[in-house]
Amino acid sequence: MAEASGAGVVEVGELRTASGAGSSLHEEILQGLRRYLVEGGLPDGARIPERLLCQTMGVSRTPLREALKVLAAEGLVELLPNRGARVRAFGEKDIRELFEVMGGLEALAGRLACEHITDEEIAAVEKLHYDMYASYMRRDLPAYFALNQKIHQAIVAAARNAVLTATYTNFSSRLQRVRYNANRENHKDRWGEAMREHEQILDALQRRAGLELSDILFRHLQNKRAAALRYLSDHPSETDPMKG
Amino acid sequence: MAEASGAGVVEVGELRTASGAGSSLHEEILQGLRRYLVEGGLPDGARIPERLLCQTMGVSRTPLREALKVLAAEGLVELLPNRGARVRAFGEKDIRELFEVMGGLEALAGRLACEHITDEEIAAVEKLHYDMYASYMRRDLPAYFALNQKIHQAIVAAARNAVLTATYTNFSSRLQRVRYNANRENHKDRWGEAMREHEQILDALQRRAGLELSDILFRHLQNKRAAALRYLSDHPSETDPMKG
DNA sequence: GATGGAAAAAATGAATGCAAAACTGCCGAG
DNA sequence: CTCGGCAGTTTTGCATTCATTTTTTCCATC
Numbered sequence: 270m271a272e273a274s275g276a277g278v279v280e281v282g283e284l285r286t287a288s289g290a291g292s293s294l295h296e297e298i299l300q301g302l303r304r305y306l307v308e309g310g311l312p313d314g315a316r317i318p319e320r321l322l323c324q325t326m327g328v329s330r331t332p333l334r335e336a337l338k339v340l341a342a343e344g345l346v347e348l349l350p351n352r353g354a355r356v357r358a359f360g361e362k363d364i365r366e367l368f369e370v371m372g373g374l375e376a377l378a379g380r381l382a383c384e385h386i387t388d389e390e391i392a393a394v395e396k397l398h399y400d401m402y403a404s405y406m407r408r409d410l411p412a413y414f415a416l417n418q419k420i421h422q423a424i425v426a427a428a429r430n431a432v433l434t435a436t437y438t439n440f441s442s443r444l445q446r447v448r449y450n451a452n453r454e455n456h457k458d459r460w461g462e463a464m465r466e467h468e469q470i471l472d473a474l475q476r477r478a479g480l481e482l483s484d485i486l487f488r489h490l491q492n493k494r495a496a497a498l499r500y501l502s503d504h505p506s507e508t509d510p511m512k513g
Numbered sequence: 514m515a516e517a518s519g520a521g522v523v524e525v526g527e528l529r530t531a532s533g534a535g536s537s538l539h540e541e542i543l544q545g546l547r548r549y550l551v552e553g554g555l556p557d558g559a560r561i562p563e564r565l566l567c568q569t570m571g572v573s574r575t576p577l578r579e580a581l582k583v584l585a586a587e588g589l590v591e592l593l594p595n596r597g598a599r600v601r602a603f604g605e606k607d608i609r610e611l612f613e614v615m616g617g618l619e620a621l622a623g624r625l626a627c628e629h630i631t632d633e634e635i636a637a638v639e640k641l642h643y644d645m646y647a648s649y650m651r652r653d654l655p656a657y658f659a660l661n662q663k664i665h666q667a668i669v670a671a672a673r674n675a676v677l678t679a680t681y682t683n684f685s686s687r688l689q690r691v692r693y694n695a696n697r698e699n700h701k702d703r704w705g706e707a708m709r710e711h712e713q714i715l716d717a718l719q720r721r722a723g724l725e726l727s728d729i730l731f732r733h734l735q736n737k738r739a740a741a742l743r744y745l746s747d748h749p750s751e752t753d754p755m756k757g
Numbered sequence: 758g759a760t761g762g763a764a765a766a767a768a769t770g771a772a773t774g775c776a777a778a779a780c781t782g783c784c785g786a787g
Numbered sequence: 788c789t790c791g792g793c794a795g796t797t798t799t800g801c802a803t804t805c806a807t808t809t810t811t812t813c814c815a816t817c
Contacts, residue, residue, distance in 0.1 A: 292594045294801070295582070320768070329802045331575065334770090338539070338579045339586045344676075350536045351769060351808055366676040373621030373677070374614075381613065432610040433617070436680070538771070564798070573772045578800090595778055595799060 295332035302336055306345050306356060307445045313358035317346065344443055359447060361501055367444055368494030374437050375421065376487040379470075381428035383479035391475060394423050398471045405464050413460075414448075420467070424474070424486075447497060459496045466492065539576035546580055550589050550600060551689045557602035561590065588687055603691060605745055611688055612738030618681050619665065620731040623714075625672035627723035635719060638667050642715045649708050657704075658692075664711070668718070668730075691741060703740045710736065 302322075311317070319337070323330050341348045347357045359367070401416035418441075425437045466489045473482035546566075555561070563581065567574050585592045591601045603611070645660035662685075669681045710733045717726035 318768075330769090331801055331803090335579050335582045338583050342583045342586050352810095353769065363676070366674045369625065369674055370618075370621065370676050370680060373617055373624075376621070377614065377617030380617075430610045430613055432607070432614050432684075436614060440676075562798075574799090575771055575773090596780095597799070 293332075294328060295335045298326065298328060298332050299336040299339055301326070302340060303343075303345065303442065306340070307442045309446055311356045313356055313446070315356045317354040317356065319353065343439060359443070361498060364444070364447055364497055364501065365494060367440055368490055368497065371437070371440050371444065372487045372490030372494070374433065374440065375424070375490055376483040378425040378428040378430075378433060378437070379473075379482035379486045380479040381430060381433070382424045383474065383477040383482055385429045386427040386474070386477070390423065390427050394420060394474060395471065397423065398467060401467065402464065405460070410460075417463075417467075420470075424470075447501075459492070462492065463489075537576075538572060539579045542570065542572060542576050543580040543583055545570070547584060547587070547589065547686065550584070551686045553690055555600045557600055557690070559600045561598040561600065563597065587683055603687070605742060608688075608691055608741055608745065609738060611684055612734055612741065615681075615684050615688065616731045616734030616738070618677065618684065619668070619734055620727040622669040622672040622674075622677060622681065623717075623726035623730045624723040625674060625677070626668045627718065627721040627726055629673045630671040630718070630721070634667065634671050638664055638718060639715065641667065642711060645711065646708065649704070661707075661711075664714075668714075691745075703736070706736065707733070 305311070317337070319330055319333055323333055326333070337346060337348065337354050340346045341354070345357055346354045348354050397416050397420045401413055401420065404410075404412040404416060425434055428434075466485065469485050470482065470489065473485055549555070561581070563574055563577055567577055570577070581590060581592065581598050584590045585598070589601055590598045592598050641660050641664045645657055645664065648654075648657040648660060669678055672678075710729065713729050714726065714733065717729055
């Protein structure tokens with residue numbers, strides 16, 4: 270299932286030791302749970318009985334509850350009063366909105382990146398780009414996917430804005446669940462188009478054409494969104510909220 | 514949500530009853546504390562001893578700690594391991610980054626708003642705009658300030674994107690502390706310029722010129738940022754982090 | 758046999774208790 | 788007079804416990 274990228278899905282048993290050990294316990298739990306959710310360890314809408322997680326992870330309820338509150342604030346879980354936590358299910362509306370905001374953030378990142386990026390960083394993006402192109406020619410979707418994310422992350426990093434980076438990472442996590450699903454089924458038609466868009470992205474970045482890059486990235490994300498929504502309408506069972 | 518404008522600074526004693534009573538206690542505490550911080554109830558960098566807040570608000574430590582964790586995730590407080598919570602102090606770098614992201618979000622909002630806004634909503638923005646202009650002529654800065662925020666909020670709301678609205682509100686809260694300070698000292702020179710920019714904003718909105726509005730809003734925010742930073746360099750004591 | 762309600766069971770929300778880490782004040786050495 | 792170390796106090800982090808709400812189960816009734 271999660272063989273798409275490097276590491277496999279984290280087991281619930283190794284949640285505590287899996288992600289880097291934060292100094293405090295609630296931090297450790299938070300990172301472990303977040304990773305567990307992002308990698309799709311639980312299906313959409315699944316209930317999260319805290320008692321069960323407690324004995325599985327070998328911790329008390331207090332730090333776990335603190336972590337759940339934070340995850341709720343991040344939008345990964347939803348807390349029903351007196352009824353526990355559920356894995357937040359993203360419907361079509363949520364995904365549309367998330368991609369729109371991601372588009373806005375990447376547009377901003379592109380604009381800022383062109384102002385601050387160094388030649389070395391551009392060279393690094395070039396290398397990622399050509400590696401990604403090689404993956405494309407090999408039809409190696411997992412590798413393509415991973416490099417694709419690295420490129421976008423590099424552009425965001427080049428924007429020199431920690432707040433933007435943190436926000437981008439947060440939204441990216443929320444979409445990761447969707448991407449894992451949408452990635453299985455490959456939209457071959459979309460793939461070539463995406464590759465061409467990335468050619469433009471690299472070109473604009475090399476010329477440090479901020480506004481142009483900004484616009485390309487925004488439309489790139491809009492196309493990604495369309496592809497994701499197309500996938501959703503074909504496979505409605507996987508991520509549709511069972512809202513009733 | 515943060516009322517942002519109307520009422521004065523909330524007293525610590527009325528924290529529990531101040532904001533609308535959320536169903537659960539930790540929610541109540543969270544909203545109360547958030548409002549308290551946003552309205553500047555505590556100075557930058559102040560320590561927040563949880564025991565003290567507990568007896569002040571008459572609650573136990575558990576829900577308060579949960580609320581603090583969420584506020585830390587939102588970026589309003591910072592949690593030092595084993596050393597408690599402090600009011601997060603925004604330095605020049607943070608403010609620059611926050612305004613940049615706000616600019617990106619507002620640019621996105623403008624673009625989307627032009628696609629979705631109704632004539633009635635445009636009329637409402639027009640009214641806000643002219644009221645604001647009247648406040649400008651009266652040199653009534655607080656009223657101007659409140660209407661200014663309402664206009665921006667209306668544009669964000671017209672984008673029809675709940676994720677964007679939530680994100681915008683979050684960042685707006687973080688900047689609220691700065692604005693409260695920067696607002697006292699009035700940058701008369703900047704005021705007229707801002708008013709002219711708002712003329713352009715209304716004009717582009719009326720023509721539903723998305724890209725144009727997007728760009729105006731972004732530059733508008735960049736100018737706001739410059740003004741805020743100018744204020745900061747004149748009054749470094751108020752919001753500078755005493756990092757050391 | 759199906760339905761409604763009451764009691765039992767389980768889960769959540771909040772409070773308290775306890776161990777460990779940090780801060781304070783004091784004292785002595787240099 | 789300043790600096791470093793040590794004991795006492797305070798504060799934080801986590802576990803446990805209590806109270807309230809929800810869910811389940813079982814039984815009586817239709």
